[in-house]
Amino acid sequence: MTIGWLAAVNLCDAHYITDAAKYISVLLLSLRTMLQLELPHVNVLSKIDLLSQFGDLDFNLDYYTEVQDLSYLGNSLPQGTKFAALNMRICELVQDFGLVGFETLAVEVSPSVL
Secondary structure (H helix, E strand, O other): OOOOOOOEEEEEEHHHHHOHHHHHHHHHHHHHHHHHHOOOEEEEEEOHHHHHHHOOOOOOHHHHHOOOOHHHHHHOOOOOOOOHHHHHHHHHHHHHHOOOOOEEOOOOOHHHHO
16 A cells, blocks of 8 residues: 655735735735645745736735745835735734745746646
């Protein structure tokens, strides 16, 4: 009898990185999934080839895939809302765990599929 190996793959649409608040929600969702499932985990930004349709990014793509210093997102969030402080606390939480990172997937680019 062989034992199968399991891994979790979390697919997120790349258009979520065009809005800071949506990106933060994807980060929190990915972190929660990783902690709840307790499996080897890969977070994937899918449809990366369609990203140009949603406008320019505030930061380069590596910033979003490597989940670099999230304090910079504070400038991209709407100021004066009651959720601004909550969003920054969520960013601190995600950074404290240091688990979340993303791979990119574009169907037309064969190395990203492999």
